[in-house]
Amino acid sequence: MRAVALGGGHGLHATLTALRRVTREVTAVVTVADDGGSSGRLRRELGLVPPGDLRQAFAAFAAEDGGRLWAEVFQHRFGGDGALAGHAVGNLLLAGLFEVLGDPVAALDEAARLIGISGRVLPMSPEPLEIEAEVTGLDSRDPAAVRRIRGQVAVASTPGQVRRISLHPPAGADRPPAGCPQAIDAVLGADVVFLGPGSWFTSVLPHLLVPDLHDALVRTSAAKVVVLNLIPQPGETAGFSAERHLDVLFEHAPALRVDAVIADRDSVPDPAGLHRAAGRLGARALLGAVADPIVAGRHDPDALAGCVRQAIGEHRG
Template sequence: MRAVALGGGHGLHATLSAVRRVTPDVTAIVTVADDGGSSGRLRRELGLLPPGDLRQAFAAFAAEDGGTLWAEVFQHRFGGDGALAGHAVGNLLLAGLFEVLGDPVAALDEARRLMGVSGRVLPMSPEPLEIEGEVSGLDSEDPSALRRIRGQVAVASTPGQVRRVSLRSPGASARPPVACEEAVEAVLAADVVFLGPGSWFTSVLPHLLVPELHDALVRTTATKAIVLNLVPQPGETAGFSPERHLDVLSEHAPLLRVDAVIADRDSVPDPANLRRAAARLGARAHLGAVADPEVAGRHDPDALARCMREALGLGRDGEHGGGAKGREGQQWR
């Protein structure tokens, strides 16, 4: 079963850790709009794709493939107060590969071979993108007034309420963002596509704002599943109910239809409302105990994998159990 997971950061890490328990054939498609921390510094200084979210995906694959040392090294950040302070080892390695090979996809495939991981990591675009957000609540005289703010960090940390986001290509170009061709091909060839969890406006929705990737997500015959966050995020989605996440997704991509919505049972105050919101997208809601009982705000990969199998109609060992469909509308065997 060919699986594709779209997202970024810790949310994508959670999905990949679970999906690898369902199938070994997994491709991660990663957002490339980060402008903060080590990634932002490398992006500004070298003009490269921000590597941080890509690094997180590799670390997830390495941990699941038994490469715990590689996962730890990739995630290790240098201390001190020198030029390397705050940089993650994986970020520097990926930046070096980007510069030497000159092709981000070739560089990521080489990192995959170097680490010996089975999963593939692709950027959603071959060029770094910029997020713009329309935010209310920043004007004390008129709280309903919309202000436009630019940059992933600014959108993610705004004290206002994010209403809508859009993507800009590098520089002053007015052209729409360009999709990574290999990412589009992976979505079209997939048996199942997962979107979320993660920072809703800055890691999840951006994939739907790249025209070619959006069209592939609408056209693919894969089963499409959304994994919801465990809790609203301060700034981006403060005060959002689980169903509001789905409504915002539909507002940004009204043509997108999905098959399943996966959520933590204890994170859904009104299951009936969530089921109605899922139905508006053409989906069925699957509620389970998928939160890690020992770490607040984190999904348990084993529990999430079990819920994924249920949503896809698969048995414990990946055998078809009825319900989900694969390529050309055929049930998996």
């Protein structure tokens, strides 16, 4: 079974970890809009695709393939207060491969060979992109006033309420964001495609705003599964219900139809509302105990894998 997971950061890490319990044929399609921390510094200084979310995907694959040392090294950050302080080893390695090979996809494939993983990591776009959000609640005199803010960090940390996002190519490019051809082919050739969990406005929805990738998600014959977050995120989705997450997804991609929505039953106070929201996307909601019982806000990979098997089995049936 060929599975494709779209997202970024810790949310994508959770999906990949669960998927490797179901199939070895897994491709990660990763957001490339990060502009903070080590990734932001490398992006600004070198003009490269930000490597941080890509690094997280490599770490997930390496840990599941028995390369725990590589996973730890990739995630290791230098301390101190010098030029390397805060940089992750994996970010620097990927940045070096990007510069030497001149092609992010070739660089990522070479990194996969280097650490010996069987999964594939691809960017959603071969160029760094920028997120812009429409936000309310930033003006104390007029809480309904809409303000536009740019940058993933600014959007993720806004004290206002994010209403809608758009995605932009590098400065000066008068065209829509470009999709990664290999990522588009992976989606079209997949048996199952996953969206989420993760930062809804900055890791999940951006994939739907790359026109070529959006079209592939609409056209693919793969089963499409949305995995919801366990808790709302301060700033991005504060106060969001589970069904509101789906409504926002539909607002950004009204042509998209989904087959299943996976959610943690203890995180959904209104199951009937979630079933109705899933139905508007053409999907069935699957509620299970998928939260880690020890670490709050984290999915349990074995439980999530069980829900994934159920979703795929029902689709095939």
